[in-house]
Amino acid sequence: MSALQRPTFNKRWMPVLVIAAIVGALALSFAWAAGLVGGRTTTRTFLGDSLQHFEPGYRRAHGKGICFAGVFRSSNAAASLSTARVFAQDEVPAIGRFSIGSADPHAPDASTATVSMALLLSADDRSQWRMKLNNAPYFPTRDAEGFLAQRHAFEPDPTTGQPDPARVGTFFEKYPEARKAVEYKATAPWPSSFAQAQYNVINAFILLAADGTRQPVRWFMRPHAPFHGLSPEERARSSRDFLFNDIKKRVAQAPVRWDLVLQLAQAGDPVDDPSQPWAAERQQVVAGTLEVTSVRDQREGGCRDINFDPTLVPSGIALSNDPVLAARAGIYSHSYNARLREIAFGRATDAIGQQEHK
Numbered sequence: 001m002s003a004l005q006r007p008t009f010n011k012r013w014m015p016v017l018v019i020a021a022i023v024g025a026l027a028l029s030f031a032w033a034a035g036l037v038g039g040r041t042t043t044r045t046f047l048g049d050s051l052q053h054f055e056p057g058y059r060r061a062h063g064k065g066i067c068f069a070g071v072f073r074s075s076n077a078a079a080s081l082s083t084a085r086v087f088a089q090d091e092v093p094a095i096g097r098f099s100i101g102s103a104d105p106h107a108p109d110a111s112t113a114t115v116s117m118a119l120l121l122s123a124d125d126r127s128q129w130r131m132k133l134n135n136a137p138y139f140p141t142r143d144a145e146g147f148l149a150q151r152h153a154f155e156p157d158p159t160t161g162q163p164d165p166a167r168v169g170t171f172f173e174k175y176p177e178a179r180k181a182v183e184y185k186a187t188a189p190w191p192s193s194f195a196q197a198q199y200n201v202i203n204a205f206i207l208l209a210a211d212g213t214r215q216p217v218r219w220f221m222r223p224h225a226p227f228h229g230l231s232p233e234e235r236a237r238s239s240r241d242f243l244f245n246d247i248k249k250r251v252a253q254a255p256v257r258w259d260l261v262l263q264l265a266q267a268g269d270p271v272d273d274p275s276q277p278w279a280a281e282r283q284q285v286v287a288g289t290l291e292v293t294s295v296r297d298q299r300e301g302g303c304r305d306i307n308f309d310p311t312l313v314p315s316g317i318a319l320s321n322d323p324v325l326a327a328r329a330g331i332y333s334h335s336y337n338a339r340l341r342e343i344a345f346g347r348a349t350d351a352i353g354q355q356e357h358k
């Protein structure tokens with residue numbers, strides 16, 4: 001083709017091309033934000049590969065749950081450690097959710113040893129404190145990628161039905177700290193009631209005092225009800241929803257209570273590693289008592305549409321540099337957006353998707 005025959009660019013198309021480029025870039029950024037395109041970020045990896053057995057409209061993990069409401073009564077004992085209003089206000093309204101660890105919202109209660117509490121405290125200065133707590137005492141690995149590596153390592157081999165020992169070995173070489181969580185899980189007693197479990201925050205936070213002091217802290221909810229572990233026989237005999245029936249019955253009879261206990265770190269304690277518990281003799285402060293006074297189905301009890309993101313803390317509490325804590329914010333937001341979108345577009349099952357209108 002000679003130079004004379006070469007097609008020439010008509011400048012009149014320039015504005016059209018610019019507009020098309022802008023529209024294309026916007027469409028791509030929306031698709032990226034919705035998780036439809038893009039690299040395999042940690043969030044997508046967790047929700048795409050690891051937590052894919054969920055039902056539309058339900059949480060991608062801890063799908064089976066029940067809402068609760070109640071009140072947090074501050075003891076005032078933590079007010080000198082943090083300026084957060086919740087530690088000084090006499091009574092703070094509480095809304096929360098009990099759940100089991102399984103992603104399957106219809107799983108039998110005896111299918112997992114993990115029981116959990118999510119909590120949102122709303123103080124009278126309009127500050128909110130959100131948290132999620134598990135009955136496990138610590139996280140298996142020092143980072144979130146380790147959690148994913150553990151899931152892959154322990155996936156049963158299709159030929160033997162058992163985890164591949166070589167893969168498990170490689171995992172423990174990279175994450176030796178995970179041995180104690182695996183051993184703990186194998187021997188820890190299974191809970192027989194939500195009311196009797198101790199719920200642990202696991203990640204560390206920093207309390208900020210009025211004089212500027214920064215105190216690294218972890219906390220747990222210590223039940224007033226004495227613990228009774230389930231024997232394997234009791235587990236085998238247990239009914240499908242025994243934990244949920246039990247908590248409904250207990251709360252109908254009387255409020256169920258937990259003390260909010262702060263564990264204060266000392267210099268040198270591993271603040272940013274959730275796989276390392278601090279020594280049991282570290283100073284503890286009972287910041288107050290949570291009183292659960294009612295429970296309701298998660299479809300209608302007000303907790304369905306809450307993202308109990310633990311990084312949403314009030315002023316007076318700051319985040320530590322724990323990488324698992326940081327990773328969780330994105331993971332929860334992704335799960336929350338996806339399940340609410342499914343409900344909004346009518347893709348959720350009636351059990352979770354329809355609010356009761358009264």
Ligand code: HEM
Nearest residue numbers: 059060061062097116118132133134144147201202335336
């Ligand atoms: C990398 C690690 C983790 C991953 C991938 C993960 C994943 C998830 C996902 C996807 C949800 C559903 C969230 C929603 O839709 O609102 C969830 C809920 C939950 N997670 Fe995690 N999680 C992790 C670590 C932890 C840790 C360390 C704790 C304990 C302190 C925890 C406690 C909970 C609780 C209690 C719920 C249920 C919350 C509710 O009832 O709304 N998770 N998790």
